[in-house]
Every structure is written in C-alpha cells, then in structure tokens.
Amino acid sequence: MLVLASASAWAKPVSLVVGGKAIFLHTTPVIDDDEVFVPLTALRAIGASAKEDGAARGGEQKLDVTSASGNKFSCKARIIDGNPMLPVRDIAEELGAFVVWDKEKNTLSIRAKLEKVEFDGVRLKVRTSFPLGYDLVESSWTRSEKKLILDIPGLQVPRSADDLVENATKIPIRLGMRDEETTRLVFDLPFTVKARKEGPARTKEVTISVSPSLKDAPAPERVADPQEGMNMPDEKPKPVAAPPAEISGIGYQDRGSKRIDVTIDANAAAKYTTYMLREPDRFVIELANARLIADPVERDIRHAIATGMRMSQFNADTVRVVLDLTRPVAFDVRQEKSGKLTISLELPRGAGGSLAGKTIVLDPGHGGSETGANANGCQEKNLNLAVALRAEKLLKDAGAIVLMTRKTDKTVALKERPLFANRHSADLFISIHHNAMGSANKVSGTETFYHGNDASSRALAHCLQSEIVAAAKLPDRKVKSDYQRYPGSGFAVLRGSTMPAALVEVAFLDHAGDAACARDGNFQQKVAEAITRGIRIYIEGNPNPPPRRPVTKVGGPAEEKPRPKPEEKPEQKPEPKPSTRIETPRDTSPAAHEQAGPDNDSESDSLVPKGRVK
Amino acid sequence: MKNRALTIAAVVLVAISIGLGVYISQRIGSPIREPEAPPTAQREPTPPPTEEKTREVKVFRVVVENNEPRLKSSVQSVPDGDPIRSALSKLVEQGSNGGTVNPIPKGTKLLGVEVKDGLAKVDFSREFRDNFAGGSEGEALVIAVILRTMDQFDEVKKVQILVEGKPIDSLGHADLSEPLDVGWVSPEFSGE
Numbered sequence: 001m002l003v004l005a006s007a008s009a010w011a012k013p014v015s016l017v018v019g020g021k022a023i024f025l026h027t028t029p030v031i032d033d034d035e036v037f038v039p040l041t042a043l044r045a046i047g048a049s050a051k052e053d054g055a056a057r058g059g060e061q062k063l064d065v066t067s068a069s070g071n072k073f074s075c076k077a078r079i080i081d082g083n084p085m086l087p088v089r090d091i092a093e094e095l096g097a098f099v100v101w102d103k104e105k106n107t108l109s110i111r112a113k114l115e116k117v118e119f120d121g122v123r124l125k126v127r128t129s130f131p132l133g134y135d136l137v138e139s140s141w142t143r144s145e146k147k148l149i150l151d152i153p154g155l156q157v158p159r160s161a162d163d164l165v166e167n168a169t170k171i172p173i174r175l176g177m178r179d180e181e182t183t184r185l186v187f188d189l190p191f192t193v194k195a196r197k198e199g200p201a202r203t204k205e206v207t208i209s210v211s212p213s214l215k216d217a218p219a220p221e222r223v224a225d226p227q228e229g230m231n232m233p234d235e236k237p238k239p240v241a242a243p244p245a246e247i248s249g250i251g252y253q254d255r256g257s258k259r260i261d262v263t264i265d266a267n268a269a270a271k272y273t274t275y276m277l278r279e280p281d282r283f284v285i286e287l288a289n290a291r292l293i294a295d296p297v298e299r300d301i302r303h304a305i306a307t308g309m310r311m312s313q314f315n316a317d318t319v320r321v322v323l324d325l326t327r328p329v330a331f332d333v334r335q336e337k338s339g340k341l342t343i344s345l346e347l348p349r350g351a352g353g354s355l356a357g358k359t360i361v362l363d364p365g366h367g368g369s370e371t372g373a374n375a376n377g378c379q380e381k382n383l384n385l386a387v388a389l390r391a392e393k394l395l396k397d398a399g400a401i402v403l404m405t406r407k408t409d410k411t412v413a414l415k416e417r418p419l420f421a422n423r424h425s426a427d428l429f430i431s432i433h434h435n436a437m438g439s440a441n442k443v444s445g446t447e448t449f450y451h452g453n454d455a456s457s458r459a460l461a462h463c464l465q466s467e468i469v470a471a472a473k474l475p476d477r478k479v480k481s482d483y484q485r486y487p488g489s490g491f492a493v494l495r496g497s498t499m500p501a502a503l504v505e506v507a508f509l510d511h512a513g514d515a516a517c518a519r520d521g522n523f524q525q526k527v528a529e530a531i532t533r534g535i536r537i538y539i540e541g542n543p544n545p546p547p548r549r550p551v552t553k554v555g556g557p558a559e560e561k562p563r564p565k566p567e568e569k570p571e572q573k574p575e576p577k578p579s580t581r582i583e584t585p586r587d588t589s590p591a592a593h594e595q596a597g598p599d600n601d602s603e604s605d606s607l608v609p610k611g612r613v614k
Numbered sequence: 615m616k617n618r619a620l621t622i623a624a625v626v627l628v629a630i631s632i633g634l635g636v637y638i639s640q641r642i643g644s645p646i647r648e649p650e651a652p653p654t655a656q657r658e659p660t661p662p663p664t665e666e667k668t669r670e671v672k673v674f675r676v677v678v679e680n681n682e683p684r685l686k687s688s689v690q691s692v693p694d695g696d697p698i699r700s701a702l703s704k705l706v707e708q709g710s711n712g713g714t715v716n717p718i719p720k721g722t723k724l725l726g727v728e729v730k731d732g733l734a735k736v737d738f739s740r741e742f743r744d745n746f747a748g749g750s751e752g753e754a755l756v757i758a759v760i761l762r763t764m765d766q767f768d769e770v771k772k773v774q775i776l777v778e779g780k781p782i783d784s785l786g787h788a789d790l791s792e793p794l795d796v797g798w799v800s801p802e803f804s805g806e
Contacts, residue, residue, distance in 0.1 A: 194797040212795045372786055373749035380749060414784055435749035439715040442678040475681055485754045487798055492789040505750060
C-alpha cells in the first residue's frame with residue numbers, strides 16, 4: 001500500500017500540464033530513459049479512456065485505449081509500483097496529443113492538436129483533438145484596431161495551419177502561439193462585433209457566434225501586423241507569426257477594353273491592403289509579411305485602362321505592387337487559398353463615353369422640415385441646395401441631363417430619393433450634404449461616402465473627394481464606405497440606388513472655419529465645379545493622363561533585365577526575421593538571428609515615394 | 615464498580631472510534647484524489663457580493679483627437695436595481711465639458727426602457743429628434759454612444775430607438791425604423 005512512483009529508485013516525479021494548467025494526479029508521471037509514463041487517470045484529462053485487456057503479465061498491462069476523437073487502439077502499459085503507466089509519447093499520435101517534455105522544468109505538457117477552424121461569418125468553430133477550455137476576448141483597444149481574440153490554452157498549432165482554416169469571409173484570421181501553452185486566434189475586423197460562446201465551457205468544438213454577420217463584411221482597411229494582438233498590449237511580445245509568403249511573379253490577362261486582370265503569384269495567402277491614388281491614377285496593393293523571390297518588375301502594359309505594373313520589395317516584410325492607370329477604375333481583389341491574388345480593374349459602371357448625354361441625379365440632402373445640421377448660422381438644407389443648384393447648371397452646360405431630387409426647400413423622404421434616380425434610369429446618383437458632429441470647432445474637413453462594397457461607387461467617391469479636397473482645401477477626411485458608419489446597412493439614401501452612388505459631406509458646419517467657407521458663394525461655386533470635374537473624370541477619365549513610357553517589351557517579368565545588384569545573390573537574401581516565425585517548443589534554432597536587414601528601399605524610386613501611401 | 619467499568623469501556627470505545635475516524639478521514643482526504651480538470655474549465659465568474667447595493671456601468675461619450683472623434687467610456691456607480699435604465703439616464707444626463715462631448719441632443723430625457731427577448735426599446739423625449747443639429751457624423755455618434763452603452767448588458771442584443779413611444783425613421787441618414795444590432799457601431803469610433 002505504498003504510494004507514489006517517486007518511491008522507485010529510477011523514477012523522478014514529474015508535473016503534468018494539460019489545457020495550459022498544472023493538473024494533480026495521485027500517481028505522478030514518471031520519466032525513464034526519456035520516455036514519460038503517465039497513470040491512466042491522466043487519460044481522463046485529455047478526454048480519453050482505457051480498459052484493461054486481460055491480466056497484467058511480466059510487468060506489463062495490455063490496454064484498449066479510446067482517444068477523445070474515438071480512435072481505438074491497444075497499447076502496453078508498464079506496471080510501476082503496482083500502477084499501470086502509459087508511455088505517453090509513444091502513443092501521442094494515436095491520442096491526437098502533442099506531447100512536450102521539458103527536461104529543465106521537469107514538466108510534461110500534453111496539448112491538443114488543432115484539427116479545423118471554420119468561419120462562415122456568423123459562426124466560428126475550432127475543433128481540437130481533445131476537449132479544452134477557452135477564453136474569448138473582444139477588443140478594440142485603439143480606434144483603428146478592432147479585434148476578436150480567442151485563446152485556447154493547451155492547444156498546439158502547426159507551423160503552417162493554413163490548410164486547417166476554412167474561412168468563407170474576407171476577415172483575415174491569424175493563428176499563432178500566444179505563449180508556449182496557448183494558441184491565439186486573432187480576427188482583424190472592419191467593425192466591432194458581439195461574440196458569444198456557444199456550448200460547454202470545455203469542449204472539443206469551440207463554437208463562437210458573431211453578430212452582426214461578417215459574411216459580407218469588407219476586409220479591414222488597415223492590415224494588421226501578423227504579430228499584432230497576439231499578445232495583450234501589456235505583455236511582452238513573443239515571436240508567433242507565420243513565415244512570410246513568397247511572391248514569385250506578376251502577370252496580366254487582357255479581358256477586353258474594359259477590364260484587365262492582374263495576377264500575383266504567391267505560395268501563401270498574404271494579408272494585403274489596397275489604395276487608390278489619383279493624379280496620376282494608380283492602384284496600389286501592399287502584401288504584408290511577404291518576400292519577393294523573383295526579380296523586381298517594371299513592365300509596360302498595353303491596355304485601355306492600365307499602362308504599367310511595378311512590383312518590388314518595399315521594405316523588409318512588405319511587397320508593393322503599383323499599377324499605373326489611365327483613369328480611376330473599379331477594382332476587386334480575390335485571393336485564392338493557394339495565395340494567388342487576382343486584381344480585376346474595370347471601367348466602372350456608368351463610365352465611358354462623354355459626360356454630355358449622361359443622366360446625373362443630384363440630391364441636395366434634407367430640405368423642408370428636415371433642416372439637417374444646424375450651426376454657426378448655417379442650415380445644412382440650404383447649403384446643400386445652393387451647391388447642388390450651382391452644380392446642376394455646370395453639368396447642364398456640359399451637356400449632361402441633370403435631375404434634382406428637390407429644387408426648392410421642400411421635404412423629400414429619405415428612401416424616395418434613390419428611387420427617384422432608379423425610376424429615371426440615371427447613370428449616377430450624387431447626394432450633397434454638409435456635416436456636423438454636435439460640438440463646436442472640434443472636427444473639420446471633407447469626406448465622401450460610397451455604399452457598401454460597391455467598386456464603381458467607390459471609384460466615383462474617389463473622383464469627387466480628390467477634386468473637392470483640391471478645390472476646397474479643407475482637411476481630407478477621405479473616402480469611406482457607409483458600412484464604416486453602419487455595418488451591413490449603410491446610409492438609407494445610398495442603399496436604395498441601382499446606379500453608382502456617392503454622398504459628399506462638404507464641410508463641418510459646427511466648425512467656425514468650415515462654416516465660414518460653406519456660407520461663401522465663391523466657395524460653393526468652387527465645390528460645385530469640383531463635383532462637376534469629379535463626375536467628368538469618372539465618366540471620361542483623367543483629362544491629363546501621364547505620358548506613356550515607351551513600351552520596351554511586352555514579355556513576362558523573367559524577360560526583363562533588372563538593374564545589376566550584386567548584393568542580391570539568392571543565398572544572401574535576408575532571412576525571415578526571427579520574429580516572423582512560429583516558435584514551437586521543438587524549435588531549437590537560436591532565437592536571435594542578427595540579420596533582420598535594413599529596409600530594402602532600393603526600388604522605391606520606381607514605386608510611390610517612400611513612406612505610407614495616403 | 616460496574617458503572618465505572620462501563621464508563622471506562624465507553625471512553626475507550628469513543629477514543630478508538632475517534633482515532634479510527636481521524637485515520638479514515640486522513641486516508642480518504644489526502645492521496646485519493648481524482649485528476650482535476652484544467653482549472654480554466656472550472657473557473658466560474660465570481661458572483662458579486664449580494665449585500666452590495668450599487669454596481670458599476672460604463673457610460674460612453676465622445677472625445678476628439680487629431681480631428682477624429684472616437685468613443686470613450688467612464689465607469690459610473692449606479693443602483694443595482696435597474697442598471698440598464700441607470701446607465702441610459704447617466705448617458706443622457708452627462709454634460710459636455712472642454713474635453714469630452716455628450717452627443718445626445720440637448721434637453722433629451724429618457725422616458726423609459728424596456729428589455730424583452732434581447733430587444734431593448736429605448737424611449738426618448740421629443741428633444742432627441744427636435745434638438746438634433748448634427749450631420750451624418752453627429753448622427754453616427756449619437757447612435758454609437760447608445761449602442762455601446764447598451765452593449766455591456768448581455769441581455770441586450772438589439773436596440774430600438776423610440777421618441778415618445780413611437781419609432782422614428784431617421785435622424786437624417788441612417789435607417790432607424792428597425793431595431794439596431796448592438797454591434798452596429800462605426801468601427802472608427804470604437805474605444806474603451
């Protein structure tokens with residue numbers, strides 16, 4: 001009736017960690033010759049069970065074991081001090097367990113393996129090889145970072161878990177080890193969501209429901225660093241990120257005069273962020289945590305809407321692609337599981353041809369009993385109408401057919417406005433507003449909204465915003481989706497129209513400086529001219545397209561001769577930064593490579609100027 | 615004599631049984647223990663002390679930094695009885711001062727709030743609509759502080775804004791005629 005294996009001369013007691021926490025067994029595990037033996041009671045902690053198969057013989061006991069996943073197998077336990085003990089590392093695979101023996105700490109950690117991550121925008125399911133507890137963290141600790149974080153202590157993820165992730169949304173999911181014991185999933189969100197646990201506290205299938213749905217939500221505007229949020233802000237960062245995606249080439253397919261598809265070859269799905277730039281018109285996509293393994297590309301394109309494409313390593317972990325355009329375009333980015341990206345650049349809806357003859361609906365916001373914003377002696381409804389009437393005249397002079405949702409100070413229902421445009425089969429719908437935030441002199445500037453994820457409306461908003469900002473010279477509050485304001489719903493006035501639609505917020509009336517401008521007839525005229533120019537550019541393209549560089553060759557990137565760069569021999573390519581690797585406990589490589597390398601800006605002369613593109 | 619013998623026998627018996635009891639309880643108490651499940655699985659939220667009569671709620675307001683408004687919460691102590699109503703009252707009544715802004719239109723009073731099946735119907739006085747002087751930005755901020763304040767209560771999943779008992783169409787841009795999901799907040803404003 002003696003207790004504990006420690007009584008045995010050769011056996012040392014070992015602490016056991018399951019689910020990220022030390023657990024206590026009345027028979028402690030023992031280590032013998034690098035094999036670790038655990039008592040049968042340890043199986044229960046990992047959702048498995050064992051039945052004796054016959055009597056013990058020769059110091060061994062045959063057992064029938066059933067893992068948490070229902071995998072049945074037989075194995076031999078060693079009898080140590082009268083207790084059958086399982087050689088846990090031998091049977092780790094069958095148990096669906098990841099076993100780590102830390103000699104220094106004399107600690108045995110049994111972790112579950114990640115089997116599957118499924119996310120359809122409404123429900124997140126994480127299947128693990130045996131039941132674990134989990135913690136849900138909804139976080140938005142700064143204005144721009146919206147995250148949903150799921151911590152599962154005692155779960156091991158493989159170095160590359162991409163195959164295990166089935167993500168039906170555009171929301172990037174980052175997966176890594178938050179610390180030695182804990183797997184962290186980070187969702188970078190375009191807007192805040194409410195997440196709820198479903199099912200038991202300890203489960204093989206962690207289920208989280210999310211509302212509102214992220215099914216059709218856009219990817220967040222801002223691409224997070226792979227590391228970001230992996231640790232709580234007050235924690236010391238630990239290396240957890242995935243290895244960089246290797247970018248191996250770029251090409252394009254001519255889809256007729258109105259569309260061109262650009263493809264970027266990659267071996268893993270890199271997080272990306274996109275920008276539209278005007279004057280000259282460019283489309284920029286930046287791939288985060290990516291490495292260009294081919295030569296930099298600078299190549300001319302013969303196409304009605306694109307003239308060139310350029311790709312280079314922008315800095316140590318960003319690959320930047322710039323597409324030179326003849327005009328603002330509607331773009332759509334698709335990313336395959338393999339990592340391949342396809343960027344479709346298209347002539348936006350309602351564009352092409354001439355402004356003359358197009359039907360434009362101008363919608364002066366509010367009116368009648370709906371005054372809109374009211375500050376500094378300005379009533380929004382009156383200023384909206386003033387600008388719209390000026391724009392109406394300018395557009396008519398240019399030969400456009402202009403329809404006004406109101407031409408006087410009358411009340412027009414919100415939902416009626418887009419329907420009016422639909423009834424007249426208008427080519428474009430432009431709502432003119434002035435803003436206010438409810439407090440004096442705090443916020444100033446111009447912003448333009450488009451609806452949801454509509455690529456043509458986004459192009460229209462860009463055309464209007466860049467012209468108005470250039471003319472009005474108020475702070476540029478950028479182009480925004482109305483989903484940024486009201487996820488999944490947007491503005492009532494933009495939601496109902498079938499044609500490309502944008503809503504301009506010219507200035508903040510509760511800002512004295514903005515209000516003084518907005519009241520001024522000259523300013524109103526400038527804004528009306530800018531709106532007219534923006535519409536013209538959207539339809540007709542940039543009046544001053546950049547000169548085409550002489551076309552050298554229409555071959556693939558491989559045919560191009562990059563400038564000789566002796567330091568770029570393949571074997572001297574900078575290694576991935578140690579911080580971008582998932583460190584697993586078995587990874588014994590030295591933690592600190594010195595060779596992060598300086599940011600590679602040598603190609604920036606062929607790309608947009610150094611620094612963050614606005 | 616007989617009595618004495620009996621007494622001794624009884625004392626001995628008691629002593630033995632106590633000793634045995636202690637022995638047994640020790641045997642049972644110490645080594646025979648089931649493996650504990652990982653404590654994460656067992657951790658229950660610690661129940662709030664029942665004798666406490668107040669609780670803390672977060673009330674949201676607006677701060678502007680670098681020309682960008684965002685939400686900021688303050689923690690306020692309210693009676694424990696009806697925390698949702700208390701939090702909304704605090705929200706409506708909080709003043710604006712130099713640094714922070716209460717975007718709720720001036721003079722607005724909370725007429726009532728009723729939560730049923732996850733839907734909170736929040737009834738404001740007519741000032742909510744009549745005194746609203748903002749544009750799309752101000753409108754988004756009004757909605758954001760209401761939703762974020764309601765979002766802290768697990769029983770609230772949707773919010774319907776009423777004015778004097780009736781739904782309103784809009785404050786100018788957003789469709790308010792239907793209940794709003796509590797997560798329906800401009801991501802640009804989110805803050806703690």
